[in-house]
Amino acid sequence: MRGIWAVFKRELAVYFRSPIAYAVAFAVYFFIGLLFVGNLIQVVAINTQLLGGQGQQFGQQPIPATVLFNATQLITFLMFLIGPLLTMRLIAEENREGTLEVLMTLPMNESSFVIGKFLAVWGYYTILLALTVVQVFLLSWVGALDAGTIATSYLGAWLYGGAALAVCMIWSATTEDQVIAAFLGATTILVLYLSELGAEYANSLTASGDAGLLSTIFRELSLTAHYGNTLAVGLVRAHDILYFVLMIVGALFITTRIVETRRYRG
């Protein structure tokens, strides 16, 4: 426990001293803000027109505030970029600099090292996610949101981010090259993000339109299937939460095995 805490503190401090972390945060907030403000202006214009009696002949309905909340969905979409950027140097740098062996002389084992690193990057991501709650307050000012949906949306985004970061850590542990680690991490997250499309594609290849087990596997592997259609809209399923938790556990287990192997094989 002490080892985990020591690594966590050290790594979290590194993030707040790192320009990359601030650059990532700026890009994320600016992108989210841009879409949010653009959508809000458009929606207000539409609702104002409808109030004046225009547009009703096309069946247009007034748009509520719940439609505009997009911070968590956008952040999870961007995880294929955020995750690799935040994790690429996490272990790869230690491998490259040769500091891994020095760290291992400390009274802690590889799993503590890996867990400490993960908690640090997850902690930074948590802060990154938490600041987007500003959008919730801004939307509540001009409309009404569903508190339950907001809560599960944030819970799901937090777990989603943890799973993505844990998966990216595998590649950071595998290679000494940060760029390769980032690239492989981005690819993996993108594959998991688009896995649900793989299920649809598999279905389209069959005569019956249902690929059965294959499409089920694709869908169960998909990050979005366990978040976008359930947690993000207020529907909580136990196995969705378990999916992210087990993804984190499994990825950290693999990362620990890799670190051990690399350490003892030199």
Place this chain on the structure above:
Amino acid sequence: MTDKPTNPEMVEDVVEEIPPLVPPWILLSLAAVAFIAVPVSALATASFGAISWGALVVGVLLLVLTIVLAPQQAAGFLTGRSFRFGSTSIVITVFFIAFLMVIYGFVADQNWTTDVTQTDDFSLNQAARDVMAQFGADPTIPEVEILAFFTGAQAIQQTQLEPLLEDYEEASGGKVSYRFINPDRNVQAAQAYNVQPGGLVLGVRSPEYIAAQQALADGQPLAEFVPLANTESLSAFEASDQNQITNKIVEIVASGDFNVYVYEVDNGVNLTPQSGFVQTLERTNWNFQQVNLTDLTAVDTDITLNDTNLDGEVLLFAGGSSALSESEVALIQDYLDNGGSVIIAADPDGEEPSLASTEELNTYLSETFGLSFGEGIVLDPQNSVGGSIATLAIQNIRQTSDVMAFVPQQAVVILDVPRPIVTAENRPDNIDIDVGASTATISYTKTLPELIEGESQQDDDDDTGPFDVIVAAENTETGARLVLSGSASPFEASLLQGQGIANLEAGVGMISWAMGYEEFETPANLFLPELDTRPQDQPVFADPNQLATINFISLFALPFGVLIVGGVVWFTRRGS
């Protein structure tokens, strides 16, 4: 020659050197295969069935066998270098991942789901839950099945709909059940019900259907397809609205024949099949039919008043700016004298007397039922609404009134330019009176010409309140029922339904009481009122100042604030 003493340590070493019967790696590999088979079979069969359990048991047994056959190897295995970074670690990793998949498969199969939205997007709202509970408790209501047709590509929609359908099943105590059907796999059903993917088919589980389903479950082929009875369908878009689903359920189980004969009047409420009022009631087998004098009195007419084949009927006069003819009054008299049910809703007098002011009609009603329409329009400063002193929002609807039984407590009924209803002091003994709504004590009456002239202030010679504005009377000897409403507003429900306004309930209450609906076995309030507008449904509006503030915070304060903090941190640490 002496025997060498046995050295226990040597014996123990010898024992250690004996290899296990079966190499551990073989047993572990087989266990890994078994554990991988668990989630694969669960996914393939969409349930944690016998194969999954069998694979799980086999995997566990193989693990135990490994430990039993090679305990020291097992111990060394878990702590040795081979496990931590050797080739065995790959096997262990696969084994661990498979174990995690087993846990996931088991929990996924339980499908523990909860809806945390405030708007009950994925679960039944309270109104629908109450209706379903009534269904479950009523033994006369048949079982209903919902068939949801979703293809493999519609897994998202199926995921979101299933909790709602589960709620229907639970709330109704199993009276309403559901099944998902893949139209790509069950083409016969999709064609028989003529439903598009994503749509729902709701129907009654007839004995033939139940028998057919049982035969299919037993593996017996059917000679011909047996569908649900009395089916209704919903499109994919409609299926996402639980009010639509609930109303369809109500519609298909409603039994009985109830006719509402809407008498054609001049400038009355237009109760056409397209009106929301009519559509709401037609869900529960109430048939609305426009009639006139010829329809009711012609020799070859299809309409028979006081038809004993019907479960209930009522003759409704929803307003009317012209007085009734003698023949029409005679029709009403004859109908009521024979135990019929009549509702008359008044319109104010114009230049000519309105229908409610027909002298012969009022004379008959007063003598027979002790009720008649009074003169003028009721003005109620205490209950006026919408800036018009002649538009009343009657509160505190009589909760003890049978004719107002559907009006919720705290709700109001909007009555536009209502006329007073006069209750005769000396009425026949066989008449029971039920007052549904009254105005305040400070109310008074004015004539329409006075109001048009702008003379709305109370004068000393104006009649003062309180005035009854909705009254019902029953002839206990003949069973005839009469409802008088000072305004036709309760039948204009489609325009006036909203938060806390119960015009629809008032209109339904009058009709159902008049035709004796409470004597029918079906639960009384089988219609589902439209939900009040929820805060989350309110459209977004923002003034320029709000937009500017939101713009500043979202695009500048937050992102550039973080960037500035990062810049400061970099600047202060650039030397270190």
